Amino acid sequence: MKFGSLAVPLTLVAVILMLIVPIPGSILDVLIVINVALTLILLLNTVYMKSALEMSTFPSLLVFTTLYRLSLNVAAAKLILGEGEAGKIIYGFGTFVTGGGDDSSSVVVGFITFIIIMIVNFMVITKGAERVAEVTARFTLDAMPGKQMAIDADLNTGLINEAEAKERRKEIQKEADFYGAMDGASKFVKNDAISGILITVVNIVGGLVLGMVMRGEDLTYALNTYIILAIGNGLVGQIPAVMISTATSMIVTRSGSGTDISQDLTKQLFNNQKVMFIASAVCVVLSFFLPTLPFLLIASILAYAGYRLKKGQEDVHKQEEIQVTETEVENIRKPENVVSLLQVDPIELEFGYSIIPLADVNQGGDLLDRVVMIRRQLALELGMIVPVIRLRDNIQLNPNQYIIKIKGVEVAGGEVMSDHFMAMNPGTVEEEINGIKTTEPAFGLPAIWITESQRDKAEMYGYTVVDTPSIIATHLTEVIKKYAHELTGRQEVQKIIDAVKENYPAIVEELVPKIMTIGEIQKVLANLLKEGVSIRDMVTILETLADYAPVTHDTDMLTEYVRQALGRAISKKFFSDNNANVITLDPNLEQVIMDSLQRTDHGNYLALDPSVSNKILSNLSKQVEKLVRLGQQPIILASPVVRLYFKRLTEQVLPGLIVLSYNELDPGLEIQAVGTVSV
Structure with a gap:
């Protein structure tokens, strides 16, 4: 381990020292062989790799091999200029190319061959690799935001979990870092080719001057000697340089197909x-x-x-x-596997064929993106994990019809006109516009279908104009809110608790499973969601349950305690300003409700006489109608003990009625009672 950590820095120091310290020809031969073998290994690795990131250290290796090759060039130049020889390998390369140097024409041919090799390496391979590395780095960095958004979309739709999303983000970051480094490292390859040309010229000119002036050699002998040595030294540097340039080109042009290039070429070319x-x-x-x-x-x-x-x-x-036939025969013989048929999707949106373009990305539809945003919106608004929403076309529906199913059962639907806009009067429109009268499906408001040419006029008149995808998305959102308590099961609650446990492990470990089970917590959360109370502040909810669960396991009572702990958020949701008009319950009525409670092992329920119930509901309807006429949202205030049971009493007649307790109100609110429900 100690040697492995020191190997790289010691090698780098040795390579740099080679630029200064003289090296004998025999040792230079060994170092040249190492250089050729190392570059050959790098080239073959790029051929057999399956993706560029398999050699993430390639930019650093590129710098190291370039520096190593430059040091060998300098060491060889010192030997050529100083001693008129540079080892057997350089001399062998030179004589091989020039035919032994016996014939002047052979020397010229060998020199021209060497020049051609340098031109090919510098002008074609090196410059091409540099340009490809630059473009690849630029496109990789430009594509990063889109890739990050794609990961977020897959995470929001439930296709991947948080761990997979982190891994994919890390992979994108590695890819960007790698191609950015390759863009810079490819400049070393280019400049190395230039330095090789310059060193060759220096070896020839300097060798001729030193040989003829300092050593007294004749022109023919000096030309043969120093041209052969210069060509040999150039080839010793250029051949590894060509392999490194080729390896660089291979790695920056390689696409991540999952197989090596040999298999890809065989499969795609032949x-x-x-x-x-x-x-x-x-x-x-x-x-x-x-x-x-x-x-x-x-x-x-x-x-x-x-x-x-x-x-x-x-x-x-x-x-x-044959395989298809055998499979069909086998399927006929074996009993039918009906397990896959038992799966029921939590939420389904089915639509007729005219609405298909709205959900088809290739046709410009953005309904899928809106579904993703619905999951994000409800996570922020209610704190719930919305299950995956299945979108399907259904030829049995009318062309413009859509239906929404919860757990396989149709709960809502509507008809739209995909080539029209819906205009709604917010109450301030003075001049009406012509169109096809209809009803907004989510809230049941009167509306008009208008054409695109009428849109600007409708907006000028004060109408609220929405497109068809917005209508469907809004309706789907309201349906999910209405059935949020049914869609939040034990599995979803477990995911929420696991998320809380990452940052607040003490709360979760104290509560689950020592005091409460997941099922009991799920019932409390379902009670909150059923009345539109957000469960996003799970830390406060779990802390409240940890405080009161040791005293009672009645989930209804625990829900009331949690509502009181969330009082500020509840007040903010249902009261838009500090002044609010409400309806209160007569103390006698509250006492009647308390006396009518029947306590069982499975919880408490209200057992009122039908005549009393009718009287209460009749009186309540009159009070509610007064506030509705004034354009105000009716809100009922009751004592904490009575609130839940009075809410259940009114669910069948007034399902959307808001019933709050005094303990849930923010102390800063100024409440004015404008009516009283009595018995």
């Missing part, structure tokens, strides 16, 4: 029998005008490859047909 046969035919035609044998040889190979592909595809089709 996988179409028609292509093989057409290429073979073209080669046969060309053989009549150009050398016959090479074209006919390639044409035969291509024709054979096409035949093999055709036969292989026929075999695959036969195998698939």
Whole structure:
């Protein structure tokens, strides 16, 4: 472990020292072999990698190998200029390219070959890799916000969990960092190619000057010697440089297909029998005008490859047909698996074919995005986890009809006109507009369908104008709010508690499962959601339950205690200003309700005489009607003990009636009683 942590810094120091310390030719030979082997390993790794991030250290390796190669170039230049030799490998490369240096023409040909290699490396491979790295880095950084939004959308729709979202965000960040680093590191490759050219020129010119002036060598001998050594040193540097440039090009042009490039090329380039046969035919035609044998040889190979592909595809089709037949026979023989049919989606939105474009992203529909926003909105507003909302087309419905199902049962629906807008009169419109009269489905308000050309006029007159996706999304939101207590089950409550436990473990560990079960907490939360009380402040809710649950396990009573703890939030929700008009209950009525309570092992329930109940509800309806005429929301105030039972008494007649207790009111509110319900 200690050696491994010191290996990299010691190697870097040694490479830098090579720029100063003279190195013998024999040691230089070994270092050159290491350079060639290292670059070869890097090149082969880029060929067999399945994604660019498998070699996330490549930018650092690129810098290291470039520095190492530069040090070898400098060390070799010192030997060439100082001693007129640079080891056996450099001399061997030079003589191999120049044919031994015996013939002047061979030296010229070898020098030209070396120049061509340098031009190809610098002008084609290196500059191409640099440009691709720059463009890839730019596009990767530009695509980051979109990828982050896609992850958030998948997380909100429930397709992935929080851990998967974190992993995908980390992967995106790594990808951006990698391509940004590659953009900078590719500049090292380019400048290394330039330095190789300059060092070669210095070796030739400096060698000729030193050889002829300092050592007294003749021109022919000096030319042969120093050109061979300069070419050999250049090739020793350029061949690894070409491999590194190629590796850089491979890694920045590699797409994450999940397989190595050999499999991709074989699968994508030689996988179409028609292509093989057409290429073979073209080669046969060309053989009549150009050398016959090479074209006919390639044409035969291509024709054979096409035949093999055709036969292989026929075999695959036969195998698939046999497998399908066997599967059908097996399905007929075995008992039907009905488990998948038992699954019931919590929320479904079904619509006719005219509404399909509103949900199709390819046709410009944004209904799916609105569904995602509904889940976010209700999480912020009510603190609930909305289950995945299934969107389906249903040919049995009318073209413009939609229905909303909760747990497989239709609970709401409506009809819309997808090419129209809905205009609603907020009560301030003085001039009416022509249109098709209808009713807004979410709140039952009178409305008018108008065309797009009438939209500006309607808005000018003061109408509230909404499009069709907004109508459906609003209706869906209100339905989910209405049935929020049914949609928040034990599994959803467990997720909420797990989220609280990450930051407040002491509260959860004290309460669950020592004092209360998940089922008991779920009943309390369902009671709150049923009356439109947000459960987002779970810390306060759990702390209140931890305080009172040891005293009573009656979930109705625990709900009242929680409501009192959430009094400020409840007051803010139902009272828009500090002055509010309410209806109170007569003390005698409250006493009648208290006397009519029947206590059982499963909780308390109200057992009033039907005639008394009718009298109470009749009196209540009159008081409520007074406030409605004044344009105010009717709110009933009762004592904490009576509140819940009076609410249950009124649910059948006035399901949306707000019933609060005195203990839930914010002390800063100024309440004025404008009516009293008596018995």
